[in-house]
Amino acid sequence: MGIAALTRPVSVSLSACELTHLERQPIDLGLAFQQHAAYCQALAEAGCQVRSMPALPDQPDAVFVEDVAVVLDELAVITRPGAASRRPEAISAAEALAAYRPLETIQTPGTLEGGDVLRLGRNVYVGLSGRSNAAGIAQFQAILELYGYQVIGVPVSGCLHLKSAVTQVAEQLLLGNPAWVAPEVFQGYKWLSVDPSEPYAANCLWVGSERLYPASFPETRARLAAHGLPVHSLDVSELQKAEGALTCCSLIFAQ
């Protein structure tokens, strides 16, 4: 059994990406390509078999593949992104994932984005955010209940997705920003807060033998190190300007 990581190339139209909480800044596309290549290399070094889905040059946010599907051991759920501009991306993800899992699909009027989904064992937390609505979460719950998962809706505010606010960094430890999500929601887990000077620092990608982590959050990186959790730092400045993070650039699952 190995780990698959599905990715997608940075789109040449990345500068026209969706932005919700950030001001638009010029994006260096060449640098974005380089940073994405280093990310894919880091996934491979962590033990993943990295496979690229086809580029979607006209879909600015297509590199952020996490949002268009949720892949579990038993099935994959193709989402219906809350950002209407991103819905065509889901069709291509469904084509790729059909080779690996039976598929279910979120239907209108539901919206759901994978950035809002944090699986902790058989509990699946879903952010009630600007991108994932109550109807989408209810559909997701109805699907996952059939497979023995418990789906728990979680209010998030101030950030794009639940996983902007919290990710899992060790078996029993979450890294989070308590201004954006309430730590007490996650019963049974310890909580490490991001440094207050780094509100966007909660998104760490723990995969295989590595924790991939943005180079731009040294204070929170020191907090992780103090917990015995070294990270593989990656400069992802150009993806961050597009309001992207590390978990959002891959779909990771057992194969």
Ligand code: CIR
């Ligand atoms: C968007 O607003 O949809 C993209 N510009 C960024 C998506 C980032 N996705 C994620 O963190 N899961």
